[in-house]
Amino acid sequence: MTENLTEAPSLLRELSTEGLREHAAGALTRARQRSTVLTDAVDDGDLVRQHSKLMSPLVWDLAHIGSQEELWLVRDVGGREPLRPDIDDLYDAFQHPRADRPALPLLGPAEAREYVGEVRAKAFEVLEKAPxxxxxxxxxxxxxxxxxxxxxxxxxxxxxxxxxRKGEPVLHAPPAPTRRGGPLPAEVEVPAGAFLMGTSVEPWSLDNERPAHEVWVDGFLIDTTPVTNAEYVRFLEAGGYDQQRWWSEAGWKYRQEHDITAPRFWWRETDGWWRTRFGVREPVPAGQPVMHVSFYEAEAYAAWAGKRLPTEREWEKAARFDPATGQSRRYPWGNEEPTAERANLGQAHLSPAEAGAYPAGASPLGVHQLIGDVWEWTSSDFHGYPGFAAFPYREYSEVFFGPEYKVLRGGSFGTDAAAIRGTFRNWDYPIRRQIFSGFRCARDLPGV
Structure with a gap:
């Protein structure tokens, strides 16, 4: 390994056994509070309705959360008797495609809430005694x-x-912050060199983030912030969706077959572009990162702009590498946990914040908003790292490896701090637009 390349230590490893139990209990409780907000916001009809064939009914997600918790925490870690072995198959995501789930004999809203409550009580009993x-x-x-x-x-x-879902707004949150201060540079240079990608020390990292391994990255330029709505509108107004030359063969075929003419949830009025956001109809905010775009749309925009999408390793180096120390940080700003001043996470706001609104979250190289706001498409296919080992089950990552899926990085305003870090990897089909996805561009250094 190249001398002086290191990985930041994990703060979790500094906790005592009781400290770990307290931390885990708090994380589980915060997750359940959010699940409750999302399911209590609508009536039983909306809970059991399928709002899109791309998604499960909300009540399926709720009971599935409980089923996974029962399987791993109550049965496996706790060694307890099963609570509801009869529903294991119903909530196995690999047994039933999302489009088919409404036809299953699912737990109703009241029964699902009772079930997840019983499971959580047992899980907390296990947590009190588990080594x-x-x-x-x-x-x-x-x-x-x-x-x-x-x-x-x-x-x-x-x-x-x-x-x-259709209907009046049922979720509410304060507006996301706006940017203050002077303009930021459009791009930041990331110098050539090796860095440690992935992690071998983060206790809660998932199998596809492991192990840490040295990679070389040639020097490149990366956008300081994600591409904004205003920047994307220029692509729209220049006829970007009508010119095949900007699109890959697969992307152009997808655009034509599905009559894609703008980001999802956008439409054109005489006074400009509008969007629907959680039931609210509003003008598209110019300064916010563009959202609900597929990989193919991001790729086409980048080509139109004379750039490209970053590779996954380029993205992670821009997000984690500190050239002053040679260390790969846990987060762009350092090793400390996310805060409201550093990143837009956890549904604290119901939209991305303006580009440049989180200067405290910038990386050592001066790249902003790499964590939170919008998931960022990369050009990389989803594969395991050298030395990858599936844990604790193949279906989390390994079965998705291959060219069918593209990697997204960084999380969105809807991602919780417990489920994101500088090494976290997300993946999806390149056609997906219902997710909170955006992007930033990169390009090679001139003359290289």
Whole structure:
């Protein structure tokens, strides 16, 4: 390994056994509070309705959260008797496609709420006694962190379902912050060199983030902030959706077959572009990152702008590498946990913040908003790192490896702090637009 390349230590490893239990209990509680907000915001009819064939009914997500918690925390870690073995198959995401789930004999809203409450009570009993060492699944409370992240990931999925539902607004939050101060440079240079990608020390990291490994990255330029709505409108007004030359073959075919003419939830009025956001009809905010665009749209915009999408390793180097120390940080700003001053996370706001609104969250190289606001498409396919080992089950990551999926990084305003870090990897089909996805561009250094 190149001398002086290191990985930032994890703060979780500094906690005592009781400290780990307290931390895990707090993370689980915060996730459940959010699940409750998302499911209590609508009536039973909306809970059982399928708002889009791309998504499950909200009541399926809720009971699935409980089913996974029962499988891993109550049965596996706790060694307890099953509460509802009869519903294991109903809530196995690999057994039933989302489009088919409304036809299943699912738990109703009241029964689902009762079930997840019973499971949580048992899980907390297990947490009080479970050792925090001696077994990889319980080392540093990993299983509890895994289930916390699973619930928060489904909370973000349920938030995306709320975006797809019809009707009056039912979710509310204060507006996201605006940018203050002078203009930022359009691009930041990331110098050539090696850095440590991934992690081998973060206790709650998931299998596809592991292990830490040295990679070389040629020098490149990356956008200081995600591409904004105003910048994307210029692509629209220049006829970007009508000119095949900007699109890949697969992207152009997708655009034509589905008559894609703008980001999802946008439409044109005589006074400009408008969008629907959680039931609110509003003018598209110029300064916010563009959202609800597919990989193909992001790729086409980048080509039109004379740039490209960053690779996954370029994105992570821009987000984590500190050239002064040679260290790969946990987050762009350092090793401390996210705060409201550093990143737009956890549904604190119901939209991205303006580009440049979080100067406290910038990386050492001066790249902004790499965590939160919008998931960022990269040009990379989803694969395991060298030395990858599936844990604790293949279906979390390994079954998705291959060119069908593109990697997204950084999280969105709907991602909780427990479910994001500088090494976290998300993936989806390149056609997906209902997710809170945006992008930033990169380009090679001139003359290189």
């Amino acid at each position: 925090m060492e001696g077994r990889r699944l319980t080392e540093a409370a990993f299983a509890f962190g895994m289930i916390t992240q699973h619930e928060q990931q489904h909370d973000e999925t349920m938030l995306a379902t709320h975006q797809l």
